[in-house]
Amino acid sequence: MRYLLLVCALALSGCKTIQVKNGEVPDEYRAMAQAYMGTYAGSMNGFDGALTLALSGRKVVLSYRDADGSTDILDARCASRIGNLQTVEVSKVKSLDGSVSYKLDSAVFAFDPNRCWGSVDGREIVLDFTKKSAHVRVDASILARQDYRRECRIDPGNPRQGIPPHEFCNDVPYYSYMTGQFQK
Numbered sequence: 001m002r003y004l005l006l007v008c009a010l011a012l013s014g015c016k017t018i019q020v021k022n023g024e025v026p027d028e029y030r031a032m033a034q035a036y037m038g039t040y041a042g043s044m045n046g047f048d049g050a051l052t053l054a055l056s057g058r059k060v061v062l063s064y065r066d067a068d069g070s071t072d073i074l075d076a077r078c079a080s081r082i083g084n085l086q087t088v089e090v091s092k093v094k095s096l097d098g099s100v101s102y103k104l105d106s107a108v109f110a111f112d113p114n115r116c117w118g119s120v121d122g123r124e125i126v127l128d129f130t131k132k133s134a135h136v137r138v139d140a141s142i143l144a145r146q147d148y149r150r151e152c153r154i155d156p157g158n159p160r161q162g163i164p165p166h167e168f169c170n171d172v173p174y175y176s177y178m179t180g181q182f183q184k
Helices: 002-013 027-034
Strands: 015-019 038-044 047-056 059-066 081-094 100-112 124-132 135-155 166-183
Touching: 027 047, 027 081, 027 100, 038 135, 047 166, 059 081, 059 100
Parallel strands: none
Antiparallel strands: 015 081, 038 047, 038 166, 047 059, 081 100, 100 124, 124 135, 135 166
């Protein structure tokens, strides 16, 4: 039921996922993208830093710099790299005069943890955008770990009919993320 409500809400809100080739913003979204370019101050996983979104020709480039000057979003020893923009999610915004524009909801960039591949499962960085008047907030996340935990429950059976109680177990995925919050 919850899934159905989410699908209906997305359909009514006009959300659209756009596949991006070679990190280049399609022409019809370039003006909208320009509004989100710039440097966002905040912290990633508890450490102060800044995210920068910039256009290099038609290509969107995401970079990070921490308070000590390191450009590695994980740890300077990792030599991790932020890659190309892969997808963006936009939603339609109708103005009072009936014109339609788009706002950026999220962006996904490729990510290579390089030397830290064994301690970080994520291969992408997800940016979620919230824009209120002139202020833009970016919530960033990288999948740190995907583990499984065993969840069990007891079925009481039906002793009167000779069905004994028994245990049902499932391995349920559990995700933990490195997160950050930035503003401009």
